[in-house]
């Protein structure tokens with residue numbers, strides 16, 4: 001190991017190797033466990049990433065890629081491994097306004113990329129709570145989802161080309177910017193969502209859209225889940241594909257983020273069972289606003305919704321989104337687990353009731369799980385207090401409560417956060433034995449030494 005560190009110090013640019021006290025002093029956030037890596041490596045180029053992987057492979061040392069380190073499934077945990085942080089590869093290399101593409105290095109912060117696109121009159125639609133810390137490479141490695149999947153898809157749908165480095169140091173350069181390229185296996189997609197287990201993403205070509213001219217946002221109170229679903233279908237129909245977000249909060253999440261000590265205030269006066277945050281993006285400010293308002297008025301007249309507030313300024317719109325993003329309130333009195341299940345909308349209400357009843361039955365003194373999510377694309381977030389003093393057994397019971405009912409309704413244990421280490425033991429609830437075996441064959445074929453992020457997604461084979 002010492003020899004590997006020595007070799008890396010010689011091979012990498014100054015500041016490329018943090019070991020010992022420097023590694024221990026590395027900043028750690030509240031959400032993501034990083035473990036105790038043997039060293040933290042900070043390459044400045046694809047060539048350096050390749051060198052790191054070659055040397056680590058030869059030394060038989062595991063490599064755990066790090067992006068923004070804001071994931072929620074222990075994908076960055078690097079005990080006994082070297083961590084490979086892309087933080088010094090953060091450049092936006094170019095923006096092609098004619099083609100509508102951006103070429104970017106993996107360590108670029110999502111928000112920085114979005115702002116750079118905006119400055120050119122373009123739009124990178126990926127939007128999620130960790131926008132200020134998550135990186136493009138991390139978004140690709142985890143196939144990030146977020147608030148606008150309904151209209152623009154997941155990260156998978158925004159990557160036109162990428163560059164990745166394999167465990168043996170081979171650089172796979174597929175930096176193309178074509179929308180259509182049917183020339184055999186789609187190698188990009190192999191790396192997207194692979195959570196750093198098949199290769200280290202170093203650069204990408206992203207698809208941009210024209211910047212929207214109009215952005216209409218409303219906060220809506222609804223009396224029943226059936227009303228929520230009918231509202232979703234109505235807006236899909238009436239807004240003609242312009243709807244970009246349909247976020248739903250169950251009442252107790254809304255109450256949590258609108259009651260002190262939370263700083264937010266509800267845009268609505270009355271109490272409702274469900275709250276919907278709708279956003280629509282379009283190309284004609286006046287006509288789009290009129291259509292948006294008309295659609296909501298009809299929903300009010302038909303009794304589908306109880307009340308609605310339309311954002312009249314940027315500040316009002318941001319205040320509405322801030323409620324949705326104020327997830328931190330759920331952990332102010334103790335640690336939580338943030339689940340991100342996916343299931344058919346028709347099964348959601350009964351599923352949530354079942355989970356909450358099971359939780360209340362076992363831990364009647366704790367707050368009920370908070371529920372909100374990207375309902376328009378079938379994704380719910382369930383935030384659950386970890387009972388004080390809970391050990392592995394209680395944690396397992398808790399996970400069983402959330403995951404157990406999903407196979408019967410065709411749901412998934414992860415809509416967008418990924419599997420990492422945290423959900424690995426539950427993968428078989430969402431994937432067949434044949435699927436998991438194929439994943440293992442791919443992993444072995446591409447990384448036979450098991451060097452890249454070993455133990456994440458799949459149980460590593462015995463050595």
Ligand code: ZN
Nearest residue numbers: 146374381416
């Ligand atoms: Zn989410």
